[in-house]
Amino acid sequence: MSNNIESHLIENRVFKPSKEFSKKARIQSMAEYKKLWEESIKKPDKFWAREAAELKWNKKWSKVLEWKEPFAKWFVGGKLNVSENCLDRHLDGPHKNKAAIIFEGEPGERRVITYQQLHRDVCRFANVLKRNKIKKGDRVIIYMPMIPEAAVAMLACARLGIVHSVVFGGFSAESIKDRVHDSGAVAVITADGGYRRGAIVPLKANVDAALKDGGHPVKRVIVFRRAGNEVHIEEGRDVWWHRELEYVDANCPAVELDSEHPLFILYTSGSTGKPKGILHTTGGYLLGAYTTCKYVFDLRDEDVYWCTADVGWVTGHSYVVYGPLAMGGTSLMYEGAPNWPDNGRFWKIF
Amino acid sequence: MYTAPTAIRAFIKWGDEWPKKYDLSSLRLLGTVGEPINPEAWMWYHKVIGGGRCPIVDTWWQTETGGHMITPLPGATPTKPGTATLPFFGVDAAVVDDNGKEVPANVGGKLVIRKPWPSMLRSIWGDKARYKKTYWSELKGMYFAGDGARRDKDGYFWIVGRIDDVLNVAGHRLGTAEVESALVSHASVAEAAVVGRPDELKGQGVVCFVTLKQGVEARQELREELKKHVRTVIGPVATPDEIRFTEVLPKTRSGKIMRRLLKEIAAGKAVSGDTTTLEDFSILAKLSASQE
Numbered sequence: 001m002s003n004n005i006e007s008h009l010i011e012n013r014v015f016k017p018s019k020e021f022s023k024k025a026r027i028q029s030m031a032e033y034k035k036l037w038e039e040s041i042k043k044p045d046k047f048w049a050r051e052a053a054e055l056k057w058n059k060k061w062s063k064v065l066e067w068k069e070p071f072a073k074w075f076v077g078g079k080l081n082v083s084e085n086c087l088d089r090h091l092d093g094p095h096k097n098k099a100a101i102i103f104e105g106e107p108g109e110r111r112v113i114t115y116q117q118l119h120r121d122v123c124r125f126a127n128v129l130k131r132n133k134i135k136k137g138d139r140v141i142i143y144m145p146m147i148p149e150a151a152v153a154m155l156a157c158a159r160l161g162i163v164h165s166v167v168f169g170g171f172s173a174e175s176i177k178d179r180v181h182d183s184g185a186v187a188v189i190t191a192d193g194g195y196r197r198g199a200i201v202p203l204k205a206n207v208d209a210a211l212k213d214g215g216h217p218v219k220r221v222i223v224f225r226r227a228g229n230e231v232h233i234e235e236g237r238d239v240w241w242h243r244e245l246e247y248v249d250a251n252c253p254a255v256e257l258d259s260e261h262p263l264f265i266l267y268t269s270g271s272t273g274k275p276k277g278i279l280h281t282t283g284g285y286l287l288g289a290y291t292t293c294k295y296v297f298d299l300r301d302e303d304v305y306w307c308t309a310d311v312g313w314v315t316g317h318s319y320v321v322y323g324p325l326a327m328g329g330t331s332l333m334y335e336g337a338p339n340w341p342d343n344g345r346f347w348k349i350f
Numbered sequence: 351m352y353t354a355p356t357a358i359r360a361f362i363k364w365g366d367e368w369p370k371k372y373d374l375s376s377l378r379l380l381g382t383v384g385e386p387i388n389p390e391a392w393m394w395y396h397k398v399i400g401g402g403r404c405p406i407v408d409t410w411w412q413t414e415t416g417g418h419m420i421t422p423l424p425g426a427t428p429t430k431p432g433t434a435t436l437p438f439f440g441v442d443a444a445v446v447d448d449n450g451k452e453v454p455a456n457v458g459g460k461l462v463i464r465k466p467w468p469s470m471l472r473s474i475w476g477d478k479a480r481y482k483k484t485y486w487s488e489l490k491g492m493y494f495a496g497d498g499a500r501r502d503k504d505g506y507f508w509i510v511g512r513i514d515d516v517l518n519v520a521g522h523r524l525g526t527a528e529v530e531s532a533l534v535s536h537a538s539v540a541e542a543a544v545v546g547r548p549d550e551l552k553g554q555g556v557v558c559f560v561t562l563k564q565g566v567e568a569r570q571e572l573r574e575e576l577k578k579h580v581r582t583v584i585g586p587v588a589t590p591d592e593i594r595f596t597e598v599l600p601k602t603r604s605g606k607i608m609r610r611l612l613k614e615i616a617a618g619k620a621v622s623g624d625t626t627t628l629e630d631f632s633i634l635a636k637l638s639a640s641q642e
Contacts, residue, residue, distance in 0.1 A: 007456050007500045008588065014430055015406075018403070021425055032426060041442055072472065307351075309353075309604075319352060
């Protein structure tokens, strides 16, 4: 008996891209796709070196790929910084005053953050991290609502070579605890609370519960004030984000990092066993997020682009934060549920 | 706009009047991510949200892959509802049998990647051995992360579901995605999750958990109608043994259906293991009581 899987559902409807869309697209025909795909498979070094040249490198790589199955090193010897590629790179020209993030909170408030402003926010927060003795190679848990400060925290970590592990704001204290222990995180970045269907999710209280038994390396908890709910502040461990900002300036050069320096760990729960900490590194990851935004979303300068995923998932990493910002795009972030206050919320955002 | 099929099915359930109240004409491109999209949900997204005008990129990828792996390119690839179409640049994807040999067109197998790509995971944090074992040991020289697929005559990839969830009914191996898509193509159904349960005669029986569109009543006749519908669309081999109506399906907050729980419920067992990622606990009791 064959062990293959049978298929019975055959779909015959075909939808071709409109001429109008194709005319402006980066890849306009199947012939073009096939040609480039062939090249990317037969001469991957040539293809990826050409794409990688669109990013900013502090030092060029000596070798595109070193493959010792199953361990890969991409852009061996190359040095770059993800945050510099997502921010500083766009400050020289007209993108400086372009919206990097458009944010809508669940209660309805809107903020537009330009590349220049986001750069400033990230530099200041990176200085807060430094001030709190968090350094290159350290791991930090980010447990935040879907607000721009989540992206600020990620980019500030990336700026200093700190490895972030974002834990989805809907996860429990138990999940935070597992991830703190597995990653050996020295700090947690969180908020007092976030909004979900009109209620406040008590994020800080969950962090407290996760850390209460001790036996972990967390020395610092940085708390952003979002929802205004009352929270416990543990003397000597917890600090307020806004208070810390009073002590820092906005001058923070990005640290030159090896192409294979760890960028983030993201845990997947899986159906069995303990969560797996999926490790992504600097150069190859950024290039993947960048090229897919460029070719798959065909992201244009005039676009406002909205990925509805939370930053707690890989989709939020690659397609809310790193990919669109590396492209100099405008990324829309919405904090809450699609059915609050009614089932039309998503469409109203348009 | 880039969103998940689970959200799209919720929009369908809530009714067309919601998006129709607003002007969506500025939309240029639509995308989906997270699981294979049922063809009927794809058609709704295309028509009601995209105004029949916007290309849809149905993207297959994983946390492990870092970025899109199988996806249309919106200005080039002719799309078909329900398929992620073709590999992205640098992605050497294939569908293979248990020996790593490519299977013929329209036969399902394991979805693998045969070459490294820039945004691939580098390891599992602190556990290189587990990384190697989990992703690179099942098939020699290939990355395999649990999904099954088939390629059609045009080489397009159709994800059939997780290999672990594949049904084995009287010697026929069937992907869950197809049976679910068949159910969702019925006018009364909003969402469906299909699992196998042990069956002495057939090996496995087909149990379908179904949520209905707003205003549709859960009647016994509808159960029979849905069984007949699956029979017609897919064939007698996939005929559901049981249809269980439920108001909601057990999902993680990222919208993934927790099939493990459904398998346990379908087999009449108590739910065990980790349920901490479940969005709404109260539905476990309701699901257990939903038996035919």
